Amino acid sequence: MTVANKKVEAELLGRDQVAVEFVLGFDVQNSGAPQAMIVDVKLDSASTSGCSLFEDRLLEFCRQIRALSDADRVQLLNPDKSVGTHPPSVALESFYRGLDGKDHVSILLRELVLKLQNRFQLPYQEAELCHCRAVPTAVVDRAIVGGCHSTLSVARTTSAGTSCGTCKLDTELLIAYRLGAL
Ligand code: FES
Structure with a gap:
């Protein structure tokens, strides 16, 4: 497996900043095409300021990521792609439910995951x-x-x-x- 790191950042209220480093693994799955999966998640403390709540939630986030099967990690990173014959598991559904919160930490985690997937785009683009x-x-x-x-x-x-x-x-x-x- 080859490994690459991707850092994504989100800003809270124009003063607090959170940065998370996703460690990604690229492997060959059933289809024979390389598929990416999340191997690990780390808080980038050098690029993070304020928002102490975020660290606790990130630890829980990491535990949930590590509990996923490899197929679920692939699907988490590539939500629009098939992962062969593996159906979405309970673990993956539970992970997504965990991001349903309305608190600012849940909102920021959702932003970070969408940025990791290159899918973060506000529905209103004008300045x-x-x-x-x-x-x-x-x-x-x-x-x-x-x-x-x-x-x-x-x-x-x-x-x-x-x-x-x-x-x-x-x-x-x-x-x-x-x-x-x-
Ligand atoms: S009140 Fe916002 S555009 Fe008129």
Whole structure:
């Protein structure tokens, strides 16, 4: 098996930063094509600041990763690809359920996994989300990661959506994406 490392980062509220290093293994599975799997997960302490809760959750995250079978690790890394005859196991479903939380650590872990899979993309791409109040998308997104999970709480925190209201649909999309509902 050949091994490669991939570091992915996520930011919390514009000041706290978390970085995780995924150790990936590349092996030949049933189909004969090389398939990647996660071998290990490490917190990159040199690139991580703030958010002490994250470390505890990452340890649990690592335990769940290590408990997966090789086939499940392949599927976790390549969710859109078949892994031969292996069905998704209970362990993999349990892993995904563990990322269903609405707390900011669950949201950041979801972001890190999506980045590892090259699938992280917010459903609203423009730099400014609320044109009436000139609120950047990044400000709205950080508010959502920090706990604003309704258009009303986003409006109270950022003022986005407090005039014509047409941006509320985009805010709802961002909330749904961040909570894993899209
Ligand atoms: S565009 Fe956000 S309130 Fe009008």
